[in-house]
Amino acid sequence: MIQNKLLVILGPTASGKTDLSIKLAKKFNGEIVSADSRQIYKGMDIGSGKVTKKEMAGIPHHLLDVANPKNRFSVVQYQRLALKAIKDIQKRNKLPILVGGTGFYIQSIVNGIVIPEVKPDWALREKLSKKSLPELVKQLKKLDPVRAGNIDPNNPRRVVRALEVILKLGKPVPTLGSKESSFITLQIGVTKSPEELKNLIHKRLIKRLKNNAMINEVKKLHLPAGRHGKNGVSWKRLEEFGLEYRFVAQYLQDKITKQEMIEKIQIESEHYAKRQITWFKRDKKINWIKNYKEAEKLIKNY
């Protein structure tokens, strides 16, 4: 009875989710669905730590390379595509394995959260962003006191989004819903000690820097593609991606030295790993494991 089972492998960056998931997929007749907000994009391979064809070892992978880095992707798009992929895998009587470190994406599948049906309106966002934050908060309080009460008033991004929902929907932001997920889910989290994690991040970074591979990748992303005068990914957009893409872009623009670039990627990756751990900590249903054996044992009982 594999019908609606869903295995989830999560954990902080560099914790070894990829290797583990491929081993498990082989063992349990699975297919992998990525839950990574950067591996979604085409052309972002080395910097995002995307699996290579060779590493896949014949295991089908879904939700990689499904978006153009020039366009912004979002959780809702992810949710739709991932859900479809998972159901399709189940239909073929194989085990879907959701693998990644993007907590929000995982939550959108596992908890089936329902996000207000209001598409991002970038023109509106830009217009709103011209006002001061206190002004926006004031406006939100007036239009939707409930949402204003539970939102972080210091976070412009959230406040703008809340206003966007009200203005387009014409009614208050619905309280966060969740359509009871129909999956029988087993969530497995990979843990590493802080020291180990720092070490793994460092080793991985050195590897990515080898032969300028990662720097060339970012260069290639930014440079005009093709001969039709089509522009590549802007520096501004690369900045938005954070970590390797942000700091390599800054280095390529001569804003920081190579040494600074390396230091920043390292330290910011450590911060990122902590944020991921903080996020995952809230979900008490995650089974934390240290190695493959423990994971295998859990799955056998599942």
Next chain:
RNA sequence: GCCGGGGUAGCUCAGUGGUAGAGCACUGCUCUGAAAAAGCAGUGGUCGAAGGUCCGAUUCCUUUCCCCGGCA
């Protein structure tokens, strides 16, 4: 050796005659179509050492040790 400048939080530095702050780091946290994003909070210092003046010195004076420039 002489002349300057400096020694204050893990780092870079601000500051005051009434026992001290910032940014970063560190720790914890938030998360309703950007989530590797965007935000929030907290810990932390016998103010280089020893004397002196003063009710009181990190701040003034003296000595001393160390660092950085310049001149020898």
